[in-house]
Amino acid sequence: MRRRHKAKAAGGGSAASGKTGRKKTDPRFNTALARGLDIxxxxxxxxxxxxxAELAQRTGVPKATVSRLTFTLSELGYLKYLEDIGKYELAPGVLSLGFAVLANTEIHVLARPLLQELARESGGTAALGSRDGLSMVYMEYARGEAAVYRNVSIGMRIPIIxxxxxxxxLHGLPAVERAAVLDQIRQANPVDWPRIQRRIQRASRDVHEQGFCLGLGEYTQGINSAGVPLLHPNGATTLALNLTGPMFVLTKEKLEQTWGPRLVDIARRLRGELPHGSRPASG
Known part of the structure; x- marks a missing residue:
């Protein structure tokens, strides 16, 4: 199956300031730290x-600087250097950060049985995700019998655009944060921005009118999906739910009439079960 968007257009290059939307000209912005996180x-x-060399190409950071950063990250336990191939891999230190995030939020635990039920009944893959830069990161998922992606995992990224x-x-983000993210998308995709903006606006209208939006073979040919925003009760974090599957299983009609409304109901139930004082996934 063919994906229609290249990686840069999907994810948007350097993610150093993508999480907060804060400009790199802000005097509080630490470029060295941002570069390390980009790696x-x-x-x-x-x-x-x-x-x-690959890391320098992907991040746009000079190779000499990358070498210092990868050495430091290795010393701190976030990367491991493999001498036989001369490359790095993520080390357990990164896992400890991820597990700490999941341990401090109830939402993925609450979502799990609901996603499993939805995946079983629909045949697709149901997932909960949070925004990181210009990507959505899977926090929890469940696969049904007709699920296409067998390599789905917690931590998997898909493009926000x-x-x-x-x-x-994007629809569920607070206005100021949404404007900042849209500006990042525009800067990362100057040529395609008018088309991307129209598509985002259409999806936002759909969410406003019916509670969910559809993707009909636009990210991966032959795959349909529905998405629903999930605003944490504390108002500080916007997550999202989706359901994806082959278009012959998750038809446009079934998504509109059955599974889209079902996702809206799941989001409502999760929001009602979360205590207002609990910590959200992204802090």
Missing amino acids: LRSFRQSETYLGN STSMGWAC
């Missing part, structure tokens, strides 16, 4: 091993 974000499930989960999350 960690460069690793993907399908690309486990990366060398300094071309998926129903991403569009739903």
